[in-house]
Amino acid sequence: MTKYIDQGKQDTRSGFGAGMTELGRTNPNVVALCADLVGSLKIQTFIDENPERFFQVGIAEANMMGIAAGLTIGGKIPFTGTFANFSTGRVYDQIRQSIAYSDKNVKICASHAGITLGEDGATHQILEDIGLMKMLPGMTVINPCDFNQTKAATLAIAEHHGPVYLRFGRPKVANFTPVDQKFEIGKALLLNEGTDVTIIATGHLVWQSLIAAENLENQGISAEVINIHTIKPLDDKAILDSVKKTGCVVTAEEHNFLGGLGESVSRVLASHHPTPQEFVATQDTFGESGTPDQLMDKYGLNNKAIESAVLKVLKRK
Amino acid sequence: MGKVFYKLISSYLFSPTNAVTFDTIKNHTMANTQEQQDIVVQVRRDILRMVHKVNSGHPGGSLGCTEFFVALYHEIMDIKNGFDMDGKNEDLFFLSNGHISPVFYSVLARKGYFPVEELNTFRLINSRLQGHPTTHEGLPGGRVASGSLGQGMSVAIGAALAKKLNGDNHLVFSLHGDGELQEGQNWEAIMYAAGNNVDNLIATIDLNGQQIDGATKDVLPLGDVAEKFRVFGWDVLEIDNGNDLTQVITGLTEAKGRTGKGKPVCIVMTTMMGNGVDFMMHTHAWHGKAPSDEQLETALAQNPETLGDY
Numbered sequence: 001m002t003k004y005i006d007q008g009k010q011d012t013r014s015g016f017g018a019g020m021t022e023l024g025r026t027n028p029n030v031v032a033l034c035a036d037l038v039g040s041l042k043i044q045t046f047i048d049e050n051p052e053r054f055f056q057v058g059i060a061e062a063n064m065m066g067i068a069a070g071l072t073i074g075g076k077i078p079f080t081g082t083f084a085n086f087s088t089g090r091v092y093d094q095i096r097q098s099i100a101y102s103d104k105n106v107k108i109c110a111s112h113a114g115i116t117l118g119e120d121g122a123t124h125q126i127l128e129d130i131g132l133m134k135m136l137p138g139m140t141v142i143n144p145c146d147f148n149q150t151k152a153a154t155l156a157i158a159e160h161h162g163p164v165y166l167r168f169g170r171p172k173v174a175n176f177t178p179v180d181q182k183f184e185i186g187k188a189l190l191l192n193e194g195t196d197v198t199i200i201a202t203g204h205l206v207w208q209s210l211i212a213a214e215n216l217e218n219q220g221i222s223a224e225v226i227n228i229h230t231i232k233p234l235d236d237k238a239i240l241d242s243v244k245k246t247g248c249v250v251t252a253e254e255h256n257f258l259g260g261l262g263e264s265v266s267r268v269l270a271s272h273h274p275t276p277q278e279f280v281a282t283q284d285t286f287g288e289s290g291t292p293d294q295l296m297d298k299y300g301l302n303n304k305a306i307e308s309a310v311l312k313v314l315k316r317k
Numbered sequence: 318m319g320k321v322f323y324k325l326i327s328s329y330l331f332s333p334t335n336a337v338t339f340d341t342i343k344n345h346t347m348a349n350t351q352e353q354q355d356i357v358v359q360v361r362r363d364i365l366r367m368v369h370k371v372n373s374g375h376p377g378g379s380l381g382c383t384e385f386f387v388a389l390y391h392e393i394m395d396i397k398n399g400f401d402m403d404g405k406n407e408d409l410f411f412l413s414n415g416h417i418s419p420v421f422y423s424v425l426a427r428k429g430y431f432p433v434e435e436l437n438t439f440r441l442i443n444s445r446l447q448g449h450p451t452t453h454e455g456l457p458g459g460r461v462a463s464g465s466l467g468q469g470m471s472v473a474i475g476a477a478l479a480k481k482l483n484g485d486n487h488l489v490f491s492l493h494g495d496g497e498l499q500e501g502q503n504w505e506a507i508m509y510a511a512g513n514n515v516d517n518l519i520a521t522i523d524l525n526g527q528q529i530d531g532a533t534k535d536v537l538p539l540g541d542v543a544e545k546f547r548v549f550g551w552d553v554l555e556i557d558n559g560n561d562l563t564q565v566i567t568g569l570t571e572a573k574g575r576t577g578k579g580k581p582v583c584i585v586m587t588t589m590m591g592n593g594v595d596f597m598m599h600t601h602a603w604h605g606k607a608p609s610d611e612q613l614e615t616a617l618a619q620n621p622e623t624l625g626d627y
Contacts, residue, residue, distance in 0.1 A: 063471045063505035070475020102462045
């Protein structure tokens with residue numbers, strides 16, 4: 001089992017903030033917009049250093065998406081910032097028409113995604129955003145796993161021309177991606193080689209998958225772990241190469257099983273290599289208030305749930 | 318015939334825009350009024366023929382805004398030769414009420430952005446002239462998709478902010494339907510533009526009092542549109558007759574003079590939906606309906622060919 005060291009727990013949103021700070025210093029075309037959530041998005045340093053390149057739009061997300069689309073006309077690279085819920089469902093048609101269909105180079109950066117937003121409850125915990133965004137033609141969808149990877153992803157999407165949805169979260173989680181690892185959009189990362197089962201995870205569930213793989217190894221089960229940070233475009237080849245070897249798969253994500261990573265993987269497998277699959281995801285439900293750990297446990301989104309899913313899928317091989 | 322006129326219009330595109338002051342306009346329009354009025358009539362014919370051919374589209378609002386579009390593209394805006402998406406160092410226009418695409422397409426074509434013959438493809442499969450404007454098919458002249466209402470002002474504000482960041486002193490113009498103001502996003506944008514001194518933006522409201530289901534006063538009353546913009550902090554001027562070309566040019570010129578003074582500028586422009594075709598006026602019936610063969614004949618007879626049909 002490949003060993004990964006937690007360099008110290010940090011929130012992925014702070015990785016985004018760190019990425020924005022660096023972009024502020026290195027890319028004069030990058031501009032930021034925020035809908036009254038500067039503190040939550042961790043972009044104060046960017047604002048302090050580049051006040052003329054920051055637009056506070058107030059509690060008006062629809063307007064923010066339109067202004068971002070307009071800013072691209074003239075060569076700017078706008079990064080919008082608000083919670084995932086208000087970055088997607090609230091402004092779907094604005095994104096669809098003014099950004100996606102209009103081929104605008106807007107980076108929609110969404111914090112507090114998923115159930116780990118915690119105590120605020122279901123009104124703020126979106127579990128449908130990956131589905132909403134991946135259905136838009138031309139939209140790239142990225143869900144990095146830790147602080148370092150979120151920072152690297154933030155830098156990478158500035159170099160990519162086209163609309164991007166970048167999803168990250170609120171809680172402090174293990175930070176294990178090498179600090180200098182370059183982020184390649186659409187390129188899956190093989191974190192651990194195994195032979196019995198493939199665990200394909202995204203976002204906060206990647207670290208949980210590594211814990212699960214270690215526990216499974218102690219039970220004599222060899223699990224391959226793949227970090228799919230880019231859900232669209234999906235790295236079909238990495239998935240198929242692994243599954244052809246292991247013969248079964250568990251997908252893991254902090255998202256509804258409808259519309260998420262798991263369904264994207266299923267589509268690839270159904271078309272090219274039908275394979276037994278289990279889904280670690282929320283089961284078509286809203287969330288609720290609670291601590292992130294309590295919620296991940298209750299809704300089956302942790303290493304224990306992944307281990308159970310592996311044992312289940314192995315029986316179906 | 319069409320090719321000849323395309324060349325003629327192309328050469329017109331590259332002539333310098335000289336409308337800079339109110340006084341210049343008064344003298345200028347004396348010389349150019351007839352030429353521009355000829356374009357207006359030809360654009361009306363284009364609109365009618367486009368929607369008739371595919372038995373769909375929105376002639377009413379298009380006809381109501383014909384003078385505005387001709388004034389904007391043939392008099393008011395400082396536009397570069399050719400088209401690029403970034404539109405640096407030129408004035409920009411955003412059509413928010415995208416359903417009046419017929420007038421937009423006709424004026425763009427007559428201005429030389431693309432061949433007028435292409436108007437023949439409006440709403441047909443594999444066309445760049447989609448029912449509502451898009452950038453997706455690469456049609457020169459448009460910079461954002463519109464049709465789902467209420468989004469254009471936000472986009473125009475973004476483009477205006479980019480101009481400020483780029484040190485580009487050119488202006489951003491936008492057009493919005495009055496019924497469209499029922500969409501809440503407009504009021505977010507109206508509040509933003511005033512609160513952030515977006516004073517290189519001229520947003521025009523087409524006050525024709527009509528929408529699909531009837532008169533705006535019956536569907537959802539808009540109240541005093543000009544006063545609403547004023548209390549939100551805009552500099553507002555009104556054009557009483559948006560179908561009088563001279564009034565439109567004068568109003569737009571006056572609006573240009575009010576930019577750069579800390580406030581976004583709004584023109585509340587009263588128009589007649591269906592203007593120039595007697596049976597299409599004074600009703601909302603032609604908002605989204607094409608004329609029959611006989612109706613087309615009647616409408617065209619009221620607008621004799623000037624520059625040549627496509």
